[in-house]
Amino acid sequence: MNARRKFLLICLAATLVGASLYLCGCEDKTEAKGTVELCTKCGQIKGDELCCKPNQEKCIICGLVEGSPGCCNIPEGAETAALCTACGNIAGGDLCCEPDQPRCAKCGLVKDSPGCCKISKN
Structure with a gap:
């Protein structure tokens, strides 16, 4: 075999190996998604110092603590x-990711x- 033919065979083999790796397992892995639990009684982050703290101003629309992450975002009666x-x-939710x-x-x-600016991104 001449040098040109060997070069073409090597390039073809490398292309096939690269294509098979791309199609069989080198797929893009998405970022692992985690969650931060919210209190359905007050709308604050569960376990936070503001969670269910007395004398917080309630939202007149949803009844949760005004300005909390859950304010007007948690459906009434959600567990x-x-x-x-x-x-x-x-x-x-509809806007999630x-x-x-x-x-x-x-x-x-x-x-x-x-x-936004209330929880840390993982």
Whole structure:
């Protein structure tokens, strides 16, 4: 075999190996998503010093603590609620991890999401 033919065979073999690796396991792994539990009684982050603290101003619309991450975001009667640590929105909600949402320069979560600048991004 001449040198040119050997070179073409090596290039073809390298291309096939690269393509098989790309298609069979070198896929993009998405960021692991975690959650931060919210208290359904007050709307604050569960276990936080503000959780169920007395004398906090209640929202006239939803009845939870005004300005809490859950304020007007937790449906009435919900047994559980959580914020997604990847985006800051209510976990499992319509806006959770939607692409092309503007990000906050300070915390990296979705700008003006319930968790924006209130929880840390994992």
